[in-house]
Amino acid sequence: MSALILLLVPLLGALAQSALGRARLAVHLVTAGLTAAAAAGLVVAVARDGVVTTLFGLLRADALSAWMVALIALVAGVAALEAAREARAHGGPGDRRFFALFHLFVFTMLAAVTTDDVGVMWVAIEGTTLASVFLVNAERTRESLEASYKYLLICSVGIALAFVGTVLLYCGDVDAMGAAEHALRWTSLREIAPTLPPRLVHVAFVFLLVGYGTKAGLAPMHTWLPDAHSEAPAPVSALMSGVLLSVGLYAVLRFKAIVDLVPGPDFSSRLLVALGLASLTIAALFLWASGNFKRMLAYSSIEHVGLVSLGLGFGGPWGVAGALLHVANHALAKATLFVLAGRIRAAYGSAEIARVRGLRAAMPLTSRGFLAAMLALMGLPPFGLFVSELMIFRAGIEAGYVAVSVIAVTLVVIAFGGLLRSLHHMVNGEAPAAVHETSTWASIAPAALALGLLVLTGVAWPPGLAASLDRIVAVVAR
Amino acid sequence: MSAVANLLAFLGLLAALLTVWRQSHQGRLRLLVAQALLLAVMAAAIAVLSGHRSLLGVAVACAIIKAVVIPRALGRMAVGSPPRPVAPGRSVGGALLIAGALVVVSYVIMLPVTQVTTLPTAGALPLAFAVALIGLFVCVTGRDAFTHVLGFLVFENGVFGLALLGAYGLPLLVEVGVFLDVLVIVLIMEGMVVEIRREHASIDVDRLRELRG
Numbered sequence: 001m002s003a004l005i006l007l008l009v010p011l012l013g014a015l016a017q018s019a020l021g022r023a024r025l026a027v028h029l030v031t032a033g034l035t036a037a038a039a040a041g042l043v044v045a046v047a048r049d050g051v052v053t054t055l056f057g058l059l060r061a062d063a064l065s066a067w068m069v070a071l072i073a074l075v076a077g078v079a080a081l082e083a084a085r086e087a088r089a090h091g092g093p094g095d096r097r098f099f100a101l102f103h104l105f106v107f108t109m110l111a112a113v114t115t116d117d118v119g120v121m122w123v124a125i126e127g128t129t130l131a132s133v134f135l136v137n138a139e140r141t142r143e144s145l146e147a148s149y150k151y152l153l154i155c156s157v158g159i160a161l162a163f164v165g166t167v168l169l170y171c172g173d174v175d176a177m178g179a180a181e182h183a184l185r186w187t188s189l190r191e192i193a194p195t196l197p198p199r200l201v202h203v204a205f206v207f208l209l210v211g212y213g214t215k216a217g218l219a220p221m222h223t224w225l226p227d228a229h230s231e232a233p234a235p236v237s238a239l240m241s242g243v244l245l246s247v248g249l250y251a252v253l254r255f256k257a258i259v260d261l262v263p264g265p266d267f268s269s270r271l272l273v274a275l276g277l278a279s280l281t282i283a284a285l286f287l288w289a290s291g292n293f294k295r296m297l298a299y300s301s302i303e304h305v306g307l308v309s310l311g312l313g314f315g316g317p318w319g320v321a322g323a324l325l326h327v328a329n330h331a332l333a334k335a336t337l338f339v340l341a342g343r344i345r346a347a348y349g350s351a352e353i354a355r356v357r358g359l360r361a362a363m364p365l366t367s368r369g370f371l372a373a374m375l376a377l378m379g380l381p382p383f384g385l386f387v388s389e390l391m392i393f394r395a396g397i398e399a400g401y402v403a404v405s406v407i408a409v410t411l412v413v414i415a416f417g418g419l420l421r422s423l424h425h426m427v428n429g430e431a432p433a434a435v436h437e438t439s440t441w442a443s444i445a446p447a448a449l450a451l452g453l454l455v456l457t458g459v460a461w462p463p464g465l466a467a468s469l470d471r472i473v474a475v476v477a478r
Numbered sequence: 479m480s481a482v483a484n485l486l487a488f489l490g491l492l493a494a495l496l497t498v499w500r501q502s503h504q505g506r507l508r509l510l511v512a513q514a515l516l517l518a519v520m521a522a523a524i525a526v527l528s529g530h531r532s533l534l535g536v537a538v539a540c541a542i543i544k545a546v547v548i549p550r551a552l553g554r555m556a557v558g559s560p561p562r563p564v565a566p567g568r569s570v571g572g573a574l575l576i577a578g579a580l581v582v583v584s585y586v587i588m589l590p591v592t593q594v595t596t597l598p599t600a601g602a603l604p605l606a607f608a609v610a611l612i613g614l615f616v617c618v619t620g621r622d623a624f625t626h627v628l629g630f631l632v633f634e635n636g637v638f639g640l641a642l643l644g645a646y647g648l649p650l651l652v653e654v655g656v657f658l659d660v661l662v663i664v665l666i667m668e669g670m671v672v673e674i675r676r677e678h679a680s681i682d683v684d685r686l687r688e689l690r691g
Binding site for chain 1 (some may be wrong): 479501587590591593594595603607610614617618623626630633634637641644645646648649652654656659662663666667670673674677
């Protein structure tokens, strides 16, 4: 029941935007609040019962789903507050279509992580592209139009490849269990996986990994990502980078859990490690060459997606738990950064790093949040990304990927240098006289909350965190 | 049954190869319609021969959406943009050669699948997959929005054929989702092409070069 409510809230909220024109800002905020409450309800229900199912098993939330639901709701809350702030700053009640699509976008992501049917999951993930493509083009400039065109085309082709994989898996599956309505259920596939023909499953997984990897922004399928993330308005970038990429990785993890049960060599891990290294390499190189700070944040997303892919590839309890914790840490840090980057861009009138100087003097409050979140993103203690990166590398060494781990650490250090250089340029120096602080203590509160959570995951795990990660590891265990 | 499936899948592949060869927008559009109709016939034939009656509905939906609604939208995209002549030094022959090679590749990739499936239609799977690969090739090498979308649709047709031949279609809920999905993609693309044309006075993608690095 709680899963159904969770999906209905944002969907009805999106519909209400077109019905109730006057109060659109209020409807937007109420929808965001109710979505967060419904997500909390689902997380509590899963913690209590282990697994929650509704609609004849079509919707099913286990510990992994609950983890993703919590993240999506958290980032969506931060993004929704920022969208409302931006709308107020422009003096109008905001664009109705923007708010409607915003909640539709959240709905599709929530649907993707709470359905048990991998076919429906495919439809939902494709739906994330369709709902967000107009959001990328919300500012209606030449650049944003081009970015959204690239985004729609590349992600549609990518996701269609994932569809090929799903169909191939279904072909093998239909032979085993007949064309039943539940033949594409993840739980059924897990049950019959040991009897599926290994080579067919491997071919299917290649398509699934390339397809969902495109949505996740794994190199070399990442080319849409820097454009879309840098051209979208700040709240949308926060959602895309913070959780949309992770939804792609979530799909990969679900299928990896099926492939791992098939006899034969450890096929999926090696592919994930290879794509992870490719992503880290691309990101480390481009982080030294970025001229635009939103693009810099986008390339850093590719870096972190690569790290998560490595964690999933290394496998084992440390790898999976580290990867999932890293997904959460990255979501918190990156959502904060994109929100603050949007304010910096508005204040300086440019997203070029060369044009942004003296942030510390000109925008003291924003600059403090931006600096702290950047340090967190670079993986420095006491923030959580430090811990999750350590977990991932520990998994790598335990699994015998010593050389890969050493290369990956080196690439992370190179990326660190690139980020630090840009950060130094932005924060220090002399500010233009026209730039003024736009953040208030109230409007920086969500960012402060996210940073506080990052310190918690870095220093003192709140009760229940270790247990949730354990349960997730058990869900996808071999 | 397998003879019918092989024939229809082969004709579909022929339509895909001709799409590579033809250059005029109208000609390519007609080939896309022909391919969609072949798919509808294939769905209907499998429905009758195998007794999966629900596939008749899929056949009707395929004929309406893929052979009428989508080509119309695509036709509106093509209005006012002359087809790009093949660049000097690059002949259609080369593209056709690659498309031919993709058919061979398709047989290799599909080998583990055809070996294990027991359905009588499985022999035609590589043909359908070759359609998908050729569509992908047209999409990736396309220089304007029309060709991108056309290639994507050929690709989609190939995957649809794959699902028909390999599993007699997907569960109904997924099938409906996929139809809606393709339709929405094409409609959004149409809207974007209108906007791109207003901004750049062309749908030539070479002009989209603002974002680099």
